[in-house]
Amino acid sequence: MAPLLLVESLKARYGPVQVLHGIDLNVFDKEIVVVLGANGAGKTTTLRSISGMVETDGRIEINGQSIKKLDPSEIVRRGVAHVPQGRGTFPELTVEENLKVGAFIRSDNDINIDIEACYQNYPVLYERRTQTAGSLSGGEQQMLAVSRALMSRPQLLLMDEPSLGLAPQIVEDLFTRFVTINEEHGTTMLIVEQNAQLALDIANRAYVLESGEITIEGQASELANDDAIRQAYLGA
Ligand SMILES: Nc1ncnc2c1ncn2[C@@H]1O[C@H](COP(=O)(O)OP(=O)(O)OP(=O)(O)O)[C@@H](O)[C@H]1O
Numbered sequence: 001m002a003p004l005l006l007v008e009s010l011k012a013r014y015g016p017v018q019v020l021h022g023i024d025l026n027v028f029d030k031e032i033v034v035v036l037g038a039n040g041a042g043k044t045t046t047l048r049s050i051s052g053m054v055e056t057d058g059r060i061e062i063n064g065q066s067i068k069k070l071d072p073s074e075i076v077r078r079g080v081a082h083v084p085q086g087r088g089t090f091p092e093l094t095v096e097e098n099l100k101v102g103a104f105i106r107s108d109n110d111i112n113i114d115i116e117a118c119y120q121n122y123p124v125l126y127e128r129r130t131q132t133a134g135s136l137s138g139g140e141q142q143m144l145a146v147s148r149a150l151m152s153r154p155q156l157l158l159m160d161e162p163s164l165g166l167a168p169q170i171v172e173d174l175f176t177r178f179v180t181i182n183e184e185h186g187t188t189m190l191i192v193e194q195n196a197q198l199a200l201d202i203a204n205r206a207y208v209l210e211s212g213e214i215t216i217e218g219q220a221s222e223l224a225n226d227d228a229i230r231q232a233y234l235g236a
């Protein structure tokens, strides 16, 4: 079976500095895959490469079709949504306006149905629907960022450190909800995380990125029990 996302020999640079040195990574339909790695390893650059925001060498394919050199908005149309590090909601717009922006590629009549579904997923967003995104708490902004990405009805959701800056209980709720979304909508997820424990709990497979190279890959449950991983990423 061909993967939903295929990344092969991916290289990326910022000016003269090469950051990714030839990454191979696959995500299959309906999988949750996590990428672990220290600060500066190139996790964000990997996700930005997939969504067309960084110039790259190598192969990037969705459903067997190259998405390289496409505009970021065209990549959204191909089924990829990206929740950037630091959330990336529009602070001046209300919660509901942010959700509508997330549906910018759609012209069908179900947008309001999906907004209702977001409110059911995260009732606090319904309470805050007329408030600006900038006035939300960190956890609420993260819920909004994920909901906004889902409004494009993505096949593949890229999430860059969704737990960053959130209290443990909020993170747990957020990740539990990711599993629900994955199961109910069949949304495939590629998640970059520093919170290795929780990420490995919900993921099927995992990769470790070190200095722009994949050094370890395997089943999430195996990595969670690996001594080197435990020492480096699980504080064991
Ligand atoms: N716009 C940029 N211009 C120049 N260098 C950059 C740029 N963005 C990232 N870098 C460099 O590329 C390397 C990888 O950065 P990246 O943001 O991908 O790492 P990361 O794994 O996401 O780290 P973190 O966990 O801190 O978010 C770092 O050395 C960083 O300084």
Ligand SMILES: [Mg+2]
Pocket: 043, 044, 045, 085, 160
């Ligand atoms: Mg990053």
